[in-house]
Amino acid sequence: MEKATRDAFGETLLELGRKNDKIVALSADLQDSTKAILFQKEFPERFINTGIAEQDLIGIAAGYALEGFIPYVSSFASFITTRPFDMIRMLACYNNINIKIVATHTGVTVGEDGGSAQMLEDIAIMRALPNMVVLCPADAVETQKMVDGIAEYNGPVYLRLARAKYPVVTDEEKAFEIGKGQILRDGGDVTLVGTGLMVSKALEAAEILAGEGIEARVVNMSSIKPIDRDLLVKCAKETGKIVTLEEHQVIGGLGGAVCEVLSQEYPVPVKIIGVENRFGQSGKPDELLEEYGLDSKSIVGKVKVFIGG
Known part of the structure; x- marks a missing residue:
């Protein structure tokens, strides 16, 4: 079976929202592509589309986090890691705020969108930041575990996902743990x-x-x-x-x-x-x-x- 990790994110975020009313979702006008649109359709009151304004995306999410919510922000990796970098560094990481940054469309397998959209530097950018957790699931099954699991983790997380479909290679019964291979x-x-x-x-x-x-x-x-x-x-x-x-x-x-x-x-x-x-x-x-x-x-x-x- 093959499935895109972005699809698993959208489905799991929706289920997470049904179980936990502290989950909020934000996107920079790409919720259809990141699959956060599934959450938006069911919980419009807990979803914000900031438009093409990635700095605002992180700033608003930081405000939600400081009020006790768990914000999942999503966009293409090429936009969400570079355009609001200062906000990620100073708001999310310097203050160790509970923001989950979900970046889709990573790697060359983005395909026909070309080099400007194929983000190949995001791991380097994000892992250099103090307090930031950096995760990259092997398949859709592991993505589901990560999206669920990081809701329980208090601090900034960068979750690296993809557009392309991946083969499922991990065991559904095997628990995911941050910091373990x-x-x-x-x-x-x-x-x-x-x-x-x-x-x-x-x-x-x-x-x-x-x-x-x-x-x-x-x-x-x-x-x-x-x-x-x-x-x-x-x-x-x-x-x-x-x-x-x-x-x-x-x-x-x-x-x-x-x-x-x-x-x-x-x-x-x-x-x-x-x-x-x-x-x-x-x-x-x-x-x-x-x-x-x-x-x-x-x-x-x-x-x-x-x-x-």
């Missing part, structure tokens, strides 16, 4: 640490590698900040080499976070697979993944070169 496939030759869509690509690559006698462990690192330091050290000790995979720039994203941990706690060789200092471009999602070396075939080739296989 999960081994989805075991192996002793190398560890593939992925986030978002790249978790399913890592699993595809691991299957191909297994056919060539290379056993790759696959880790879903959906909590990028805080990151699961213990799991990373365990994998480094047991497999020796680490490959990170993300639909994001190789600078400042998941790969950087992994290297920061391992360089201090258990240094091993790390290969970062992501977008190599380029902007996105218009095209179909699968074509763009291949163009940027993020498809499973490209991953296999890079892993083999890295481990000398």
Whole structure:
């Protein structure tokens, strides 16, 4: 089964609103695309469309949070991370305010919308901020758990979602916990640490590698900040080499976070697979993944070169 993480967000936000009247939703005129429109239709009195005014989006949400509400604000990642950055930094993070920032349309799989809408720097921007939690679910099932779970967490959260449909690769019965990763496939030759869509690509690559006698462990690192330091050290000790995979720039994203941990706690060789200092471009999602070396075939080739296989 494949399902877009933005769709799971809209459906779960609606259910959350039915259970908790402290949940409010705000959008910068993109609620139809982020799927927050489902909440708007049922709870118009708890929904605000700020128009194309992202600074106001964060400012109003901060006011709601200070009055005891739990605001979920949503827009495209390319707009919600850069245009109101000062508001996010000073209102949400400096004051440690309970705002949930939900960014859709991340990565090159946004597709035909082109490079201006394909946000590839948002993890770097958000994880640099004190107090900010940064999450990127592997699939729609994990998205549902995150949207529910962050309502119970008191503080700012950045939730990175996508337009494209992802395969469901996580277990519905497995609980999500901020700061924890999960081994989805075991192996002793190398560890593939992925986030978002790249978790399913890592699993595809691991299957191909297994056919060539290379056993790759696959880790879903959906909590990028805080990151699961213990799991990373365990994998480094047991497999020796680490490959990170993300639909994001190789600078400042998941790969950087992994290297920061391992360089201090258990240094091993790390290969970062992501977008190599380029902007996105218009095209179909699968074509763009291949163009940027993020498809499973490209991953296999890079892993083999890295481990000398």
